[in-house]
Amino acid sequence: MRHRKSGKKFGMEPSHRKxxxxxxxxxxxxxxxxRTTVVRAxxxxxxxxxLITLALQNDLHARRQAYKVLENHQLVKKLFDEIGPKFVGVPGGFTRVVRLGEPRKGxxxxxxVIEFTALGAAEAPAAAPEVQKTEEPKAAPAKKAPKAAKEPKEPKEPKAPKKKATASEEAPAEEAPKAESEENK
Structure with missing residues (x-):
């Protein structure tokens, strides 16, 4: 039984998973x-x-612990100097997992998508002061007046019947394409 055991194995050896x-x-x-699978994210x-929690401690021991995970001095520097200060004062929830609509082909x-949250202290909404709003009683929605009976529309005047084109009017339109085809020969 695997009661009280956290973490997924992903069908890998521990070294591969690490x-x-x-x-x-x-x-x-x-x-x-x-971008990765939901479970891996x-x-x-x-x-x-x-790692962000280590960056918030910002001391030598925390840097060494982060280096044990990342094994890259430039990334540790970026983590502690750029990413960590954005989250000062934030108690947790430094990352968010957003599900994508389409599954992976294959x-x-x-x-x-897993990403850092943009709600760090440096990117907080421009010092939005918390204004205590007093709740004003909302007026009950006014009842709609009953619809008035529709007035009968005035009868429209009958339209004049359309004239049919005579043979003489249609003839020039038919002759034009024939003339063009003779010129192309």
């Missing part, structure tokens, strides 16, 4: 968003949120 999440975390930090969310796997 390297897969390491590569996905690298791509997420590099690009800001990646949900599992990557745990790794990415842990195996029909449901796809999702």
């Amino acid at each position: 390297s897969m999440f390491r590569n996905m975390a690298r791509s997420l930090i590099t690009h800001g968003r990646i 949900k599992e990557l969310r745990k790794v990415a949120d842990g 195996d029909n796997a449901p796809l999702a």
Whole structure:
């Protein structure tokens, strides 16, 4: 029984699974968003949120722990200097998983996009002060007046019958294409 065991195995050995999440975390930090399957995105969310939490600590020990996961000094620097400061004061939920509509061709796997949330402290809505709105009592919607009886429309004047084209009027139109075809010969 696998009671109280968190995490998916993805049919991989632990070393393969660890390297897969390491590569996905690298791509997420590099690009800001990646496209993958829904289940992988949900599992990557745990790794990415842990890395952001380390970036918020911003000390040497946290940098070394992040380096253990990412194994790239430039990405650790980007994580701590650019991405981490955006989330100062945010208690959690640093990533979001958005399901895509179309499944992957080939195996029909449901796809999702995982990305960093844009609600970091630096990108918060332009210092939107919380204005306490007093609830004004809403007026009951006015009842519609009963519809008035429709007035009968005035009868229209009869239109004049259309004249049929005479043979002399139609003849020039028919002769024109014949003349053009003779010139082309």
